[in-house]
Amino acid sequence: MFKPLLSLTGGLIATMAISIAQAKPLPQEDLSVAEVLRDRALESSDAYSIVESLTVEVGPRRTGTEGDRRAVAWAQQKMKDLGFDRVYTEQIDVPRWVRGHAHAEVVSPYPQPLVVSSLGYSVATPEGGLTAEIVEFADVEALLKATPKQIKGKIAFINKRMERARTGEGYGPAVQGRSRGMRAASEKGAAALLLRSVGTDSDRFAHTGMMSIDDIENPIPALALSAPDANLLEVMLKRGTPVEVKLNVDNERLADGPSFNVIGEITGREKPEEAMIIGAHLDSWDEATGALDDGAGVAIVMETARLIAELPDRPRRTLRVVLFGAEEIGLVGAKQYVDAHRHELDNIIAVSESDFGAGKIWRFDTRLPESKFDIADQMMQLLAPLGIERGNNESYGGPDSSIFVAQGVPAFGLYQDGTDYFDYHHTPNDTLDKIDPENLRQNVAAWVVMSFLATEMEGDLGRVPTKSE
Template sequence: MGMTSLLLSTAASATPYSQATLTHAERLHQHALTSDSALQTVESLTTEVGPRLAGSEGDARAVAWAQAKLQQMGFDRVYLEPVEIPHWERGYADARVTLPFPQPLVITALGNSVATPEGGIEASIIRFPTLADLQAAAPEQVSGKLVFIDHKMERDKEGRGYGPVVKARGVGAVEAAKKGAVGLLLRSVSTSSHRFAHTGVMRYIDGVARIPAVAISPPDADQLTRMLARDSDIRVKLDLEAMDHGTTTSYNVIGEITGDRKAEEIVLIGAHLDTWDEGTGALDDGAGVGIVTAAAGHILALEQRPQRTLRVVLYAAEEIGLLGARAYRDAHKGELDKHFIAAEADFGAGPIFRLDSRVNERALPAFDQMHALLAPLGVERGHNHSWGGPDVSVLPPLGVPVAGLSMDGTDYFDYHHTPDDTFDKIDPDAIRQSAAVYTLFAWLMANAEVDLRPIPLPEER
């Protein structure tokens, strides 16, 4: 069944979408599939700005770039909202096996790590297959050693292998320090076999010694394991210069297309502007920036105004703890009841393969009808317990409906948080399809005659 037939059959039944809305959706669909604006936006961001670690000079340039980009596109309103954030700098990082098989290791400091003492740390390593194994170890096994957590990540289209291993990145240094370790070597949270180390944020807690923490590339993790099979006493020297520069201010960058009948109601589509500093942040999350700005741009280009206000939010400081998302939530508490729905693109460039939601069950037929329009783009209908994406995940606990436009992330964690996250990794067809899906989602939600509240209560995460 073609797109036009789907429109007619959908309109013939009870529907929250008027015939005018559906007809314009067809025009938007055709326009989006002939546009490379999402790809061009990522090319501009990664070329003209590059890495944009929260708090860095690159972050400030990204904010200026985004503000200028949205103004150039013709949004009715473009504005910045401040976000107070810590400014951490990676600095020099080096690790090498000193005995009995001297050779260098490929590492990167984990975000927020402290530096080593001047001259570095040299100690024997102790390997644990998982964080749980470290937590179960006796302190006398660990004291004075470098803890090596060697938990391999499973490849999965939806990234479900991430959750079981990423906790070790977040709390591994704390758990190691509790048992007297002098540092942490973490197998990169990665599905790749390439010799890149994958960074990411870690945390300390008050009352526990702050020890340096690094990720090592998957091949180097395998190398250490092979060494330990030959000799139980493998010594490693670790040297970090990571620096804490205190707090600074970044900004959420926001653009709005004002609705013509229900301007006080908001359809939010977002992505995060910050990145880690190793690559140029093309997949994480330059692609998301390209996708959501392109979706709004398609609606602007066809010059038919939505009923509700379409708000594009480019969040600050997602990588270091959803700081921009929390600042947005707090700054907009007075209007969250007017947020009709929110969604975020933050899992690479796509393609989008499934439409998920968290809306009132009475509203599910509206999503089923939306799915009929998305199905020709290769999108399946999913579940009704979505969190909407990392930054918008702070909204469902306050009753805001969300949608999850799930992207194929089969190879996402090959590049995630590495120097290899660069523009050439983006598939032009995939990002074009993702932008088309977001365009149709935004348009339909901005014009739907349906009540999405109250939503199912979120589960504990």
């Protein structure tokens, strides 16, 4: 299907008319190869077929489920088919949970159904459900300030709207209700929690997602509410009459069990013990096929490695693709990877992750020592023609990558346009048709430039400050 890059010989490169100025520390020859890789990705990258395969042949793959196990087997075989030199798994221990039904309805004063989804690891209601009055809070901070008397026996309703932004920066403030809301409501004696979905759409879908469940003495049912239904409750409450809602939820927490990080390597020719890690997460939520979150990322990093593997020579150091398990439930795979490889972290020259959908990449951020900025500047010579601008030096590389950065590993960040990402995030609408193949090719073109130059460069990128510094 693809033409191998066997034409990239020294003689051809020497005669190519490349409009890139000679600069150190990345030599002209490496920049020339990266340019050809970039252009090949724009012409013939087939990342779309990878994400199509994952979403069609595996589908939903929530941690600890049969779909998760199918995804692990799929990823291993796909990496072998794509020409990785080494493919292996590392077991991780994960909490498991079974999603049952979740029903909600207003019973008074204006009876009608509501569209909800259980938040990850929510407990069930008592048999037959529960009915209670709604008490509204503008955000989780308002809930934290409330007295137990205001909440006890009622359903706490956090009505925080998420702001739309290309950077996705509205997610952090809005997701606080999901990460902290159930704990706060439980401690104040609430019967249950309803949360306006953490999303930017106006569709009648609820956005699921993980809650903090550790060390909560009396967990309560917690559900996300679609945006139109959150609007409905808001307007009902403005009429001044108490609003009662009935919830009927059936979920079950299981004993912890195994999942896996899936790892594939293009082995370095000179420094195989040193590696650039590029990652994505293999798991997804269960109410869609996880095409954007994070099937697209899986495809981008796997296709990046395939293009580099087709070069006549392996890069100087190893390119390691890590498909992390259990990201959705708390970065579990990344945390356990770092714990298991703590003595090897100095050999990881940099880390990066694709986990923000499939929009066009528009910004290149870094987390590098200032003395290494010239490397990023040289990379930018090849990224700028893709419509990418230079960002800041505050990148954490992505959610899983942040665990490495906290230990001093440098990071690169290639950030997609996330304007509409949170319209689909964690909903039944996260499906393959939301991915534009042309945008995916642009992503791979950027990733292959960054990944090749990082693995081929002669020096290293040093270390960055850790959490304790």
